[in-house]
Amino acid sequence: MAPKRKQIERELVMERKRQKRRCRKDEKDRISELPDCVLLHIMSFVSTRTAIQTSVLSKRWKNLCKCLTSLTFCARYTGDICFRKFVSWVLSSRDHSYSLLNLVVISPNESDILDLIMKYAMVHDVQNLTMRIDLTCKPAFSSLPFIFCCDSLTSLKICNVYDPNVMVIPNSLHLPFLKSLHLERVKFTATTDAECVEPFSNCRVLESLYLRNCSMQNDSQALRISNSTLFSIKIYSYNIFAERKAYNIALSTPNLRSFTIKGVNSHQLSSVCNLPLLGAVSIGLFMVKSSIIIKLMRALANARILTLGSFTLQSILDDLSNSSTRLQPPCFVRLESFRVKSKLIDLFDGQISKVVKYLLQNSPRARVDVTRN
Amino acid sequence: MGERGEEWEAVMLRKAEEEESKAVKKVKLVTSDGVTMEVEISTVKEMETIQAFMNATDTDNSIIFPLPKVSSHILSRIMELMSGEYDQELVKRLSHEELKEICMVANYLNMKTLLHLTASAIANLIQNKSVEFVRHFFNIINDFTPEEEVQLRKTHEWAFEGVDED
Numbered sequence: 048m049a050p051k052r053k054q055i056e057r058e059l060v061m062e063r064k065r066q067k068r069r070c071r072k073d074e075k076d077r078i079s080e081l082p083d084c085v086l087l088h089i090m091s092f093v094s095t096r097t098a099i100q101t102s103v104l105s106k107r108w109k110n111l112c113k114c115l116t117s118l119t120f121c122a123r124y125t126g127d128i129c130f131r132k133f134v135s136w137v138l139s140s141r142d143h144s145y146s147l148l149n150l151v152v153i154s155p156n157e158s159d160i161l162d163l164i165m166k167y168a169m170v171h172d173v174q175n176l177t178m179r180i181d182l183t184c185k186p187a188f189s190s191l192p193f194i195f196c197c198d199s200l201t202s203l204k205i206c207n208v209y210d211p212n213v214m215v216i217p218n219s220l221h222l223p224f225l226k227s228l229h230l231e232r233v234k235f236t237a238t239t240d241a242e243c244v245e246p247f248s249n250c251r252v253l254e255s256l257y258l259r260n261c262s263m264q265n266d267s268q269a270l271r272i273s274n275s276t277l278f279s280i281k282i283y284s285y286n287i288f289a290e291r292k293a294y295n296i297a298l299s300t301p302n303l304r305s306f307t308i309k310g311v312n313s314h315q316l317s318s319v320c321n322l323p324l325l326g327a328v329s330i331g332l333f334m335v336k337s338s339i340i341i342k343l344m345r346a347l348a349n350a351r352i353l354t355l356g357s358f359t360l361q362s363i364l365d366d367l368s369n370s371s372t373r374l375q376p377p378c379f380v381r382l383e384s385f386r387v388k389s390k391l392i393d394l395f396d397g398q399i400s401k402v403v404k405y406l407l408q409n410s411p412r413a414r415v416d417v418t419r420n
Numbered sequence: 421m422g423e424r425g426e427e428w429e430a431v432m433l434r435k436a437e438e439e440e441s442k443a444v445k446k447v448k449l450v451t452s453d454g455v456t457m458e459v460e461i462s463t464v465k466e467m468e469t470i471q472a473f474m475n476a477t478d479t480d481n482s483i484i485f486p487l488p489k490v491s492s493h494i495l496s497r498i499m500e501l502m503s504g505e506y507d508q509e510l511v512k513r514l515s516h517e518e519l520k521e522i523c524m525v526a527n528y529l530n531m532k533t534l535l536h537l538t539a540s541a542i543a544n545l546i547q548n549k550s551v552e553f554v555r556h557f558f559n560i561i562n563d564f565t566p567e568e569e570v571q572l573r574k575t576h577e578w579a580f581e582g583v584d585e586d
Contacts, residue, residue: 078520078558085527088535092543099579103551103572104560129578136576 079107086111095119095137113142117149120164127156134160138167147171153179158188165190172199181208188213196221204229211262216246225250229257236264243269243297247277255279266292273299273319280305284312298322298346306347308332309356313339316346325349325381331388333358337366341374344406348377354386355402357394363402379410387419394419447474448484455492456484463502468530489528494521498534506533511541516557519545 078086090098090112096119098112118137122130150173155161161180168176169190176194194203195217201224207214214233222228228250237244244263247253253274260283263270272280277300286292298318306322308314309331328350332340340359355363366373385406387399399417407413447464449457464470470485477483487495497518504510514522523538525531546554555562564572573580 076559076561077524079560081524081527085523085535085539089523089539089543089546092540093547096579097547097549099576100551101554102576103564103569104555104558104562106563108560109572125578132578136578 076105079105083111083114087114087116090115091117094121096121096133099133099137110142113140114145115141116145116147117151118147119151119153120155121151121153122155122160123153130155131157131160134164138163143171147173149173149175149177151177154181156182158182161188162190165194169193169197169199173197174199175202176200177204177206179206179208180213182210182213192217198223200225202227202229205231205233207232215264218244218246219249220246222250222253224252226252226254227257228253228255229259230261231259233261234264235261235270237268239265241268243271245271245273248273250274252276255281257281257283259283260286262286262292263294266294269295269297271297271299275301278302278304278324281307282309282314283307284310284314286310286312305329306350308343311335315339316343318346322347322349325351327352327354329354329356330359331356333362335359335362337363338374341376344379345377348379349381350379351381352384352386353379353382354388357387357389357392360387360389360394360399360402361392363405364398367401367405376406376409379407379413379415382407382410382413382415385415385417387417389419449490449495450484450486451490451492451495452488453492455495457492457495457499459499463499466502466531466533468532470529472530487529490525491521494518494525498522498525498531501534501537506537508537511537514541516545520558 086108090101095112095115095117098115101108102110102112120130120134120137125133147168150164150168152161152164155164161178176197182188191214194200198221200222203222203225204227205214206229209232211232211234216230216233216235218237220228228247235244235246247256248271251274254276256272256274256277256279258281280298280300280303282296284293293313293315295315295317298316299320300318300322301320302324303322304324305327306325307327307329308316309329311332311334313332313335325347328347330340330343330353333356340363344353385403387394389399399419403415403417407415446458447461447470449459449470451457464474473485474483497514501507501510501522511519519538519541523535523542526535526538546557549557554560562569
């Protein structure tokens with residue numbers, strides 16, 4: 048230990064000499080003359096760890112990192128003891144007169160540390176929260192219910208990596224100011240006798256919803272999404288292994304503007320209203336039957352721009368020859384543009400126009416321009 | 421035809437307005453090295469410090485605004501960035517000195533978009549770098565005694581795990 052310390056001291060002396068030389072060249076330390084808010088602005092783009100290192104730069108910088116409004120706790124490449132010290136120093140030293148706007152927590156190994164961070168975040172009115180959880184066993188994660196009724200949150204992103212049972216979303220989320228919700232590999236649950244799971248209806252100002260590889264505790268239940276403010280829904284399902292179960296999705300979203308569904312799962316979609324404001328609809332399903340795709344389109348018939356992935360188009364094409372399973376497509380009343388993404392398979396123009404002709408057979412008034420990219 | 425005529429009229433009207441505003445509203449910026457740069461009023465809109473001055477003085481034309489902290493080189497770089505709509509690629513082409521200088525000017529002139537852009541570019545350069553690198557990068561004068569610095573490093577030991585050396 049001692050020689051190492053000596054070496055550091057020697058390096059420091061050298062550094063000082065270098066600095067003196069530089070001063071003589073009349074280079075001023077002008078960056079340190081900038082106001083706190085600018086230096087904090089720069090620091091808001093670096094990791095919290097790098098921001099804390101700046102406290103060693105000079106006296107001017109010593110206490111700046113206590114005023115950060117964005118915190119990132121990343122436990123990757125860090126020992127547990129080190130991470131624990133890091134977290135507890137930040138939480139105990141932070142100047143609480145600065146509000147906590149953004150908090151990102153990545154891969155904590157110990158659930159009690161995660162709890163510590165979350166409790167701090169809740170008490171200090173965090174606005175944007177992102178968590179990446181890769182705990183493999185169900186943790187004693189006691190702060191979870193508090194996150195789901197936190198009234199300061201405007202955006203919440205939870206990426207669960209391994210076991211969906213670690214992250215079970217309660218019956219109803221009470222997040223009154225939440226505008227953006229992003230959930231990955233979580234499990235939705237409801238009381239056993241309920242027909243549907245309706246977790247988002249108490250998020251009264253929710254605008255955008257992103258679900259990726261989410262599953263249901265009970266597959267016979269439907270996932271109901273009823274929010275009058277919601278304008279964007281994205282559903283991605285690539286659960287090709289353990290959790291490959293499709294479920295029914297029931298929309299009650301009168302202001303929905305865009306809807307995207309991608310992946311390998313045959314979720315069924317229904318809607319209470321005809322989605323009068325629907326603009327862009329994107330369907331990128333593969334290994335999904337044509338009948339499922341047509342049923343999806345029936346719920347989304349008010350789309351103005353319809354984008355299909357090449358696999359989706361291919362599976363419609365494949366089923367065209369089989370008249371017994373062929374379904375009547377809906378009447379697309381407002382469709383203006385039909386787009387095909389043919390990045391993965393090369394489709395001939397003739398094949399595309401065949402599918403377009405089939406899909407638009409009940410939409411005599413649609414004047415649609417077809418583009419491919 | 422009627423519609424077309426109206427459209428054409430609107431276009432001409434807009435052009436005439438533009439011409440008019442061009443003719444009247446120019447701002448002269450005088451840089452630290454004595455160069456006078458004439459810029460359009462729309463350019464100055466983003467420079468809130470100058471805008472506030474103009475609102476307060478309420479003059480209508482030929483305003484001369486001295487910029488004792490801004491060199492002509494840096495000002496022309498800023499004009500390039502503004503006309504390129506703050507393209508990230510343009511920012512990448514700046515030297516480190518230019519980048520720091522522009523960040524300071526953005527603060528001085530209170531240009532929000534430019535400040536945001538340069539702050540994030542600077543942050544990318546110092547992310548995960550050693551204290552020595554950052555000091556050198558910013559020309560920061562270390563006013564800690566060696567003992568103080570060693571002590572400070574010791575209390576934040578956990579923050580210095582796995583730092584890039586340059």
